[in-house]
Amino acid sequence: MNQTRHPRYKVAVIGGGTGLPVILRGLKKLDVNITAIVTVADDGGSSGVIRDYINVVPPGDIRNCMSALSEADADLLELFQYRFNTDDDFLAGHAIGNLLIAALKEMKGSLSEAIDILSYFMKISGQILPAAPEPLILQALFEDGTIAVGESKIAHHRKRIQEVNVMTIDGKPAIKASSRVVEAIMEADMIVLGPGSLYTSILPNLMIEEIGQAILKTDAQVVYVCNIMTQLGETENFTDADHIEVLHNHLGSQFVDTILVNTTEVPKEYIINQPNKEYLLQVKHDFNGLRRLGCHVISSEFLSMKEGGAYHDTDKVVKELGRLLDSIRLLEKNTLVERMRPVI
Structure with a gap:
């Protein structure tokens, strides 16, 4: 962990999957102290195999966040991310x-000590914290009353999700967050949620009791970066307001302060021919619904079309986050001046 920088702001980013590292890479360009809080409910791929054989949280998302925040040379990063070929028998599919x-x-x-040691060698800028100190199991209750257990299995059901929760391996409610997680949330100037899978990357973190309580208590600005596309088996036919309503319902409070939404239309040919069949249609806008849910809306052309898919333009998203951080600090400064002004 890099201890030499003394940035102006503290930002905690909560999530998992492919969206979290993208935001982290962009945030490195700002004057911020970054904490990545990473889901531990992943049970697919190399991470799932490792968590089944070794008593460790799934390492894949942690590895990707390390790569995103690393200042190491390109050869070391390439080695760190290298995944063995499928014909390598026992090592097939595993990333180094x-x-x-x-x-x-x-x-x-x-695990915390392991991450700290590896962060030192990888020249990590910021800190990476698993959401919980042990692997968790994600469970989804569908609106028809049926239940799916396991993060990798939920989307396959193609049913409307009523709620998700997380449990420990022995079936107990997930209460404890990892060391330093609650502290990072409480000390942050901004909490960033997303972009990422709503039910399987973001909510698994918030449903850990200590994290959920910290999110509701923190003075930090809570920002949700809304997905551009709906997701198969999770957010089919969702509007941006639907995303926020799900988040609020799970924690029982209107805790999201600001939402970033893309206003650029995704061309139909991109939707038809995109390589990732997991993403279906563009998320529709419901600005009135967002305002009813207490959200300040920042809408802009955040779309980046590349490799046949529709993604967030990281630079534009991070630029807006930087502006929001500056406005928060300016508001705090003005409030302090008002409090210090003598009463006549």
Whole structure:
């Protein structure tokens, strides 16, 4: 962990999957102290195999966040992210970074210590914290009353989700957050949620009791970066207001202060021919609904069309986050001046 910088702002980014590292790479360009809080409910791919054989949280999202925040040279990063070919028998599909995280955890007995050691060697700018100190199981209750267990299985059901929760391996409610997570949330100037899978990347973190309580208590500005596309088996036919309503319902409070939404239309040919069939249609806008839910809306042309898909333009998103941080600090400064002004 890099301790030499003394940035103006503290930002905690909460999530998982492919969206979290994208935002982290952009935030490195701002004058911020970054904390990445990463989901531990992933049970698919290399991460899922490792968590089944070793008592360690799934390392894949942690590895990707390390790569995003690393200042190491390109060759080391390429090695860290290298994934063995499918014809490599036992090692097939495993990323070297995943194996390193698991090995260090086994050596030191502590995942937090393992991440700190690896962060030092990888020249990480900021800190990366697993949401919980142990692997968790994600469970979804559908509106028809049926239940799916396991993050990788939920979307396959193609049913409307009523709620999700997380449990420990032995079936108990997930209460404890990892060391430093609550502190990072409470000290942050801004909390960024997303972009990422609403039910399987973002909510698994918030449903850990200590994290959910911290989110409701923090003075930080809570910002949701809304997905551009709806997602198969999770947010089919969702508007941006639907995303916020789901978040608020899960924590029982209107805690999202600001939402970033893309206003650029995704061309139909991109929707038809996009390589990732997981994403279906563009998220529709419901600005009146967002205002009723207490959200300040920042809408702009955040769309970046590349590799046949529709993604967020990281630079534009981070630029807006930077402006929002500056406005928060200016408001705090003006409020302090008003409080210090003598009463006549």
